[in-house]
Amino acid sequence: MTDPTTPAGSPAAASASAAAPPAASPPLSELTTLRVGGAARELVQPDSELEIVRTALDVWSTGDDWWVLGGGSNVVAPDDGLDGTVIRLATHGVKRLEGDDPARVHLRVQAGEPWDALVGLTVYNGWSGIEALSGIPGSVGAAPIQNIGAYGQELSQVLIAVDFLDWETGHRLRLTADELGLGYRTSAIKRGRLGIVIAVELELTATTDRVPLSRPVAYAQLADALGVQVGEAAPIREVREAVLRLRAGKGMVLDAADADSVSAGSFFTNPIVEESVARTLPADLPRWPVEQDDDTPLVLPLGYEPAPRPRDTRPRHVKLSAAWLIERAGIHRGFALPGSHAAISSKHTLALTNRGGATALEIEQLAEFVRTRVASEFGVVLQPEPVFLGPSDDLY
Incomplete structure (x- = not known):
């Protein structure tokens, strides 16, 4: 089902005006909960559905790089800023x-x-x-x-x-x-x-x-x-x-008085691995089965005789506790690399925090250190949960 909105790149789209002229872009550290990142070249903040469409089509018609920003709670913005336009949604209702x-x-x-x-x-x-x-x-x-x-x-x-x-x-x-x-x-x-x-x-x-x-x-x-x-x-x-x-x-509610809440929330997802892999890991590692699709009908027609169900040969998967893996890899709460302003939360090892003046590079360095230690100790590669905006090192 589509709405016949003007396609990006058409003459009409190119002439569409945004909701308001681009604002002077503040540093992204002021718009994100992790408080890192330089400014974008342009920042636009459409405040209605119509203006979102008009603004986006206008930005897309230029061919320049663009990013969408909401509450800024699950992103890591680069220190050098972004050479393009950030569309920050300001709609409510x-x-x-x-x-x-x-x-x-x-x-x-x-x-x-x-x-x-x-x-x-x-x-x-x-x-x-x-x-x-x-x-x-x-x-x-x-x-x-x-x-x-x-x-x-x-x-x-x-x-x-x-x-x-x-x-x-x-x-x-x-x-x-x-x-x-x-x-x-x-x-x-x-x-x-x-x-x-x-x-x-x-x-x-x-x-x-x-x-x-x-x-x-x-x-x-x-x-x-x-x-x-x-x-x-x-x-x-x-x-x-x-x-x-x-x-x-756990420091997971935004609070100006809590330094541990200056974060992007949980920085790593709980890894999902095959059950055979999980069996090679320590027995006290918390794990939860992951549901798999089952095509067997839940209600059978009267008189229907189902064929014998073949043995399910698909690999079983389980979800592991990323926090447990980090802690058992020797990384404790409050840990920081020497000289860095980024640190593991003092309340929860899944959160990477800005202890004041941290850079995006310091956050990335700490994240990579954690990933390396866990991979070296357990052979499990943690995946980051936040989105990394713009160009960055190929850490992930």
Whole structure:
């Protein structure tokens, strides 16, 4: 389904004007939570859907390099800045769409809306589905690109579709969750489909209970904090409060008074390896099975006799704890390379922090040191979670 938006590179696109003249570009260290990076050549900040389209087509028609920035919470910007245009989304708004089922809440959210503000709104209204994603910094538009997840919930569980401006065609598309190919901290967009997320559609659950409940709690640490069993629900507001406490205890909630929150969040994803590889690693390394697709019908027609199911010969996969690997490789909380202003968080080994005046190069050097130590000790190569903007060393 497409909207006949003017394709990039056409005369009309070339003459389209942006929402406002390019602003004097501040250093990207002022626009990102890690607080590193020089200035972009140009910064534009469209504040409506129409201006996003006009601005993007105008920028794309020049053939210059461009980048999209939301809340700046999951990026590492280069020290020398960016020789091109940064499109910083400044759109806001949440709209509830009409539907036949009062128990289903269908929302359309602007890409520039702060993610945690959205979660707070849904919890206030008693709509469950993203309460365990409380405290995650950044914008709504970035959420499907990364398929954000925490404490047993993932965006993929509630995402319906995104409104997407496609760079290749210049058309505005509605991409369903299936078309986005969502996986563990990834999507088709992150894997290389260029364009801009304009808005996001979610489907949450509404209840008529006097005390609205969450979805079943799926993470043991969160269940313990709430005093419930895994698989049980809890008051939705208590779930949000518990998640915020847990994240704050790890320095994962933005706080001007907490130096450990000057980070890009978890810097490495939990590695997924074949089960045969996991068996060669220490037995006390935390690991979780990764679900695999199963084409067997869940409901069989009456009288249907299924053929004997062949033995599944596909390699089994498990997810490993990156934090455990880092710690057991001898890298402790607060660790820093000599003379560097970048350090491992004092609260959580998955976060790389700017202790004041760190450069992007120092962040990259620390990340590469961590990766080298873990690979040398366990033969597992950690993958970074943040996006590296612009040119950088081929560390990854």
